[in-house]
Amino acid sequence: MNKVLITGITGFIGSHLASALERENIEVIGSTNSSEKVNDKTFYIDFASEDSLSEWISDFKPDAIVHTAAITNVMHADLAEIYRTNVIYTENLLNAISKTCNENVNLIVASTAGVYGNNQSDQINETAIVSPNNHYSYSKLVTEHLCNLYRDKFITNVIRPFNIIGKGQRDNFLIPKLASCYAKKNDNVPLGNIDAVRDYLSIDDCVRVLIKLILNKTQIEGPVNICSGIGYSARDAMNILERISGHKLNYFINPNFVRKNEIWRLVGCPNKLHAIVNEPSVVTTSFEEVISEIYSYYLNKVN
Numbered sequence: 001m002n003k004v005l006i007t008g009i010t011g012f013i014g015s016h017l018a019s020a021l022e023r024e025n026i027e028v029i030g031s032t033n034s035s036e037k038v039n040d041k042t043f044y045i046d047f048a049s050e051d052s053l054s055e056w057i058s059d060f061k062p063d064a065i066v067h068t069a070a071i072t073n074v075m076h077a078d079l080a081e082i083y084r085t086n087v088i089y090t091e092n093l094l095n096a097i098s099k100t101c102n103e104n105v106n107l108i109v110a111s112t113a114g115v116y117g118n119n120q121s122d123q124i125n126e127t128a129i130v131s132p133n134n135h136y137s138y139s140k141l142v143t144e145h146l147c148n149l150y151r152d153k154f155i156t157n158v159i160r161p162f163n164i165i166g167k168g169q170r171d172n173f174l175i176p177k178l179a180s181c182y183a184k185k186n187d188n189v190p191l192g193n194i195d196a197v198r199d200y201l202s203i204d205d206c207v208r209v210l211i212k213l214i215l216n217k218t219q220i221e222g223p224v225n226i227c228s229g230i231g232y233s234a235r236d237a238m239n240i241l242e243r244i245s246g247h248k249l250n251y252f253i254n255p256n257f258v259r260k261n262e263i264w265r266l267v268g269c270p271n272k273l274h275a276i277v278n279e280p281s282v283v284t285t286s287f288e289e290v291i292s293e294i295y296s297y298y299l300n301k302v303n
Contacts, residue, residue: 006030008069047089053096086139123269166203183298192257202285227268
């Protein structure tokens with residue numbers, strides 16, 4: 001494995017993955033949607049143009065491609081943009097790969113655990129019925145079906161990340177928002193549902209298993225959960241943050257932050273992932289440890 005191309009390389013997962021791959025002496029390039037972030041390894045690519053994608057991929061000749069570029073905000077108001085970016089642009093990428101790469105290229109496409117919808121199981125495995133309840137998750141489910149159409153052309157694998165957290169994540173996501181508020185000792189903070197249970201995995205653990213999937217170069221049957229198998233609520237995170245910061249956060253529940261079709265529990269079954277990466281557990285950084293890391297990150301920014 002010599003070359004990896006990452007779409008969305010300046011995003012949360014993409015940027016961490018790129019850094020980790022480079023530490024393994026793997027050459028990495030990627031795409032960004034920000035012209036301000038363009039450099040010799042990061043390119044502004046028009047995903048609406050299959051020809052532009054084909055030329056870019058053909059010039060680099062990657063051994064693996066990781067597709068993380070997407071609109072990921074479930075509250076995104078422009079529905080047409082969600083489907084255009086997440087579905088149409090993904091098919092353009094798939095077509096470009098089929099035209100420019102051989103059958104040994106390893107494509108990993110990021111879907112979302114949101115495709116499971118409101119599943120109250122203790123742990124959701126990959127064979128569970130999918131029932132997305134927002135347009136972001138619907139768009140990702142369509143993308144999964146598109147990928148199935150290309151599995152006979154090159155190695156195509158779909159991952160379903162649950163809640164990946166860590167340093168550098170935008171603070172419009174709940175956990176970094178909370179860490180930032182505790183670091184700044186904010187008061188009267190508007191929040192949404194703090195009792196919904198989610199499966200949190202540190203970005204370092206996520207990237208580690210992604211690299212194993214990249215190097216694996218095997219077509220896996222069906223999607224793969226990227227998860228810890230352990231559920232925590234935002235209230236659990238707040239208890240940790242209160243203990244390490246010494247600050248008691250005053251907050252109120254803002255109805256505008258509560259989703260209409262709230263998913264109350266979303267915890268994945270990691271058994272398939274464990275078998276693929278040959279690890280008894282993919283968790284090497286605990287929930288409390290990663291919360292502490294995120295808090296320290298924001299505390300340093302304040303100071």
